[in-house]
Amino acid sequence: MARILFKGGRLIDPASGVDTTSDVLVAKGKVVEVGTGLSSVEAETIDITGAVICPGFVDLHAHLREPGREDEETVASGSAAAARGGFTALGAMPNTDPVCDNAAVADKVSAAARRAGLCEVIPAGALTKGLEGRYITPVGEMVMCSAGVRMFTDDGKGVQDSRILRRAMEYIKGFDAICAEHCDDAALSEGGQMHEGYYSDLLGLKGIPAAAEDIALARDLVLARLTGVRFHALHVSTRGSVELIRQAKAQGVRVTAEVTPHHLILTDAQLQSFDPVNKVHPPLRAASDVEACRIGLADGTLDAIATDHAPHSPEEKEYEFELAPPGMIGLETALALMITEIVEGGVLGLTELVRRMSTLPAGILRLNGQGGPVTEGTAANLTVFDPAAEWVVDPNSFASKSRNTPFKGRKVKGKILHTVFGGDLVVRSGAIAAEYEAAVSAATAMAGGPR
Amino acid sequence: MMIKHLLSIDQLSTDQIDLILKTADSFGEVGTRTIKKVPALRGRTVCNLFFEPSTRTRLSFELAAKRLSADVITFTADSRTSVSKGESFKDTALTLQAMGLDAIVVRHTSGGAPKRLSQWVDASVLNAGDGANEHPTQALLDLYTIRRRFGGIEGLRIGIVGDIAHSRVARSNIKAMTKMGAQVTAIGPPTLLPVTAGSWGIDITTDLDALLPKLDIVYLLRVQKERQVEQFFPSLREYSLFWGLDRRRVDLMKPEALIMHPGPINRGVEVAGDLPEMERFIVADQVSNGIAVRASLMYLMLGGSQELPAPEHS
Structure with a gap:
């Protein structure tokens, strides 16, 4: 394994409360030494003066599409996208085909990630079999399998039946795992194409009311309190949701929440283009919701930033609006968008941003060796980024197999330079390291041809 | 200058609307001749692309194009069939693009489809109704009909009654009528009045009886029976x-x-069964004016600003 010395960077390590100029020496998969004036003759020395070095980012929420839709993404290509985005760990959502509702699928995803070797992938298990909302999945077996599932969710839809959700929460609590929900009252959101409000009225597209999310979340929080499960609210998007979580936290409910870059930046005004690249669930909301999410992020009501990376093929996003599937990709733009909008916009400082993208989500998933601390003897999962470098979002340059980002052409600030996973430099100067690139293409080709 | 595509009433200035309506007068006259045809678009090809069943709008566009001597082809399809065949809307657009069409008249169940189509083809795209978004030619023919009856539109009080929320006719007409200076009120069950419609520069009420004595025009919308199944009323x-x-x-x-009424009428629902026969119920006017207005539009959009051709023979 490589021996690398990062010299002159600004070490931001929220777990140990460090934010100072410091060298970091990595060897044999571990952080060997942290301090100033380090030198090592055997190590490859990389001067990162002016850049930030921090624990690798952890994405609680990504769709890798394997198994089933390898034309859109594979575990390998998704891992490459993650690595290029500075992520060293991610939670893979279970709405694959077949659904990740058993240990065999979870282990398959996990094994594919280990083969790619670009980041840690922890499959999330389905909460109910086939995501159908009726029967609880073998939670225990998935927790105990080698994939080590620790989050259960029917993401893509909410569990509509309160009795089933209650049982699932009780059962999941027994294994000390997390129950996560895509909060959605399906009767209210059925057929909805976009956020219900001024723009849906104007455009004549069927709206998804904020109430569909708020009602489901309110019920979930009541059940979380009843069962005592660790509950995680996925992609919070409404003002009402932020307020509900704020209240629940104040009352001691074990709840954590995530918010996506797109819900922190874009509004439903985007939909005027009728371009399905802006179609996503939950939908892009009104400006007042975006503002509430920003406030919620700033005051800690919303814990983590998660991408909800959702790859879709170009042809599916070239269907008519009502027929196009919801979702947008986000792994390779998350950091830059957050620096450009959230740090420069005065919502969070850079140190706090690192905490929300790394330390906190790693803590939610209880991942060892992720999220810091960056101290002697810890696993070397690190990200180096230049917070001032400007670039223009070009989907064609992505490592992801998909291109569906609404941020195409946007000028952003903040660029990933290097990503270290398990002590190896998997991203070097912004590109997947040569020794991994061939493996990614091979794994991606193996995973399936055209649909 | 006339627009390249007609996707929304938003694109048109009042001057452009005036020009379209004025030119429609000439085509109205063509429609009264024995030989109802001028060579304005001879050799041009217009494609009627209908992803939603329609009789009157399709026929109206077809007649309008034929009065201008254009060749007309019709393509009817169900968008869901294309998807199940693995073809995207863009694939369909590129196929049409390869056919060298001059204009595509598109009707679609999905809002925004004409806008997307216009980004992929060189032909002029005319929106013949997209989802609940817009139906701009309906609004133009309604303006034309009103202007012929009242001599103008400004200052008229117009009540649009019914399912505003799901109506593309309402959206286009509210934009067009307010743009031309009419005072518009939307009337209907509270569940079918968009919550934010108050920001559209119109009044909103549920009380039809109170408003009726003040109106110059009562514009009834078709009420789909499935709205009752969906419990909107x-x-x-x-x-x-x-x-x-x-x-x-x-x-x-x-x-x-x-x-x-934009038709087709739902007798016994939005209008009592015997009313459509009344003199003041001017649906037939709307239908015949529709041909003239659509001809005017295609002429202005495709034929440019050249002199309107004289009758082929007298």
């Missing part, structure tokens, strides 16, 4: 009771006030 009877036009309500109207 308790029953068709209840709908008729409060928002249906019957003899009693007609008697509340000003003597010179007119009734309009």
